[in-house]
Ligand SMILES: *[C@@H]1O[C@H](CO)[C@@H](O)[C@H](O)[C@H]1NC(C)=O
């Protein structure tokens with residue numbers, strides 16, 4: 001085993017040197033490719049775990065400027081940063097820069113997922129996902145989401161004096177995903193999916209060395225199990241649809257199964273449905289739960305923000321018959337709360353960054369990005385740029401008033417034609433959850449404010465809080 005690894009590590013640099021040698025005449029960005037294959041992966045991952053990844057990036061920019069080369073997760077990479085870089089990346093067409101995740105992510109989530117597809121395939125799959133995730137369709141699920149949130153709070157929060165926010169937020173977002181996206185109700189099956197799913201996502205940011213003891217291998221095996229479970233669910237739903245026992249609008253899977261092409265065949269293959277359902281799970285699970293957790297942390301630290309949020313929600317409660325579910329119109333009134341969420345996303349973006357691939361030799365900022373190299377972008381550089389967001393370390397939700405944020409600088413949801421299609425879903429889920437939390441409870445933090453990145457931000461001990469119920473208003 002170690003011999004295989006040694007040979008592998010020995011051969012990789014030779015291949016890479018051969019391929020780099022061809023282009024040595026052109027001007028590559030500054031920086032070093034580091035140790036072959038591993039490159040700077042370990043160093044970046046270590047910085048993320050220590051929550052110093054932003055400093056790690058800033059140090060890089062100080063040393064080499066906003067464009068530099070390095071090697072990450074097995075590939076030569078160019079790191080680009082700043083508003084112009086974001087615009088360039090998000091608006092280039094896929095014959096120049098295509099979407100391509102690292103090998104680990106691609107192998108774990110499957111090669112037909114939307115992050116991997118380009119051109120016509122990307123349009124077809126994206127439009128299928130959007131047909132479910134667009135506001136006009138999601139509107140009808142607000143009440144159902146509200147029901148899930150209430151049930152979750154009854155079981156896991158009410159009557160408790162101390163809770164840990166992050167694990168509960170994960171349970172909640174997973175329950176919402178299972179119910180709204182997969183029509184998978186409570187019970188053993190949901191639990192089996194969640195267990196495999198957790199294991200699967202652990203290896204997404206890992207060095208792709210497929211040996212039995214690696215995180216990567218463990219995630220690949222979990223991914224196979226998740227895919228098999230999803231295939232079972234798809235088979236069952238297809239039968240239900242044929243017998244009209246399920247409706248196309250019931251959940252994401254029935255919706256994707258019901259989309260037809262010109263020949264009246266299913267427009268998406270089974271693998272496309274499976275891989276994209278996994279992407280939606282990953283994207284929706286980690287990101288929204290982190291957002292909800294960090295809003296809870298913020299509200300504990302900033303009493304004035306908490307008071308303003310509470311006021312917004314109590315007005316909505318007062319305007320409704322007691323016990324009635326929230327509606328789309330109620331969510332439209334939660335403007336301040338959503339600005340608080342946006343500012344939280346700016347300061348602590350759940351997504352650290354992403355990867356693309358150069359489809360041809362590209363010139364950017366006076367440097368060459370060679371064909372086949374990875375391009376690495378990150379959210380924090382523009383989010384914390386004082387020339388875009390004055391006093392960037394200050395929490396100030398009014399930054400998001402009146403649409404004054406310049407384009408391609410707030411990139412928590414990406415940008416351009418590939419901007420996150422789950423934006424609206426995340427907004428509904430977050431607002432409904434915060435509504436019930438602030439109208440039912442006040443809370444105090446029971447640990448310090450520190451967190452690490454793995455690769456999403458994880459607060460110390462999962463953010464334990466002391467929970468105090470409010471007097472019921474009704
Ligand atoms: C995990 O590693 C074992 C041993 O090398 C290998 O046989 C297996 O195929 C790997 N699993 C996956 C899913 O690649």
Ligand SMILES: *[C@@H]1O[C@H](CO)[C@@H](O)[C@H](O)[C@H]1NC(C)=O
Pocket residue numbers: 398399401402
């Ligand atoms: C946004 O617009 C309103 C009304 O014009 C104004 O009162 C407010 O100060 C503006 N906010 C910011 C942050 O510019």
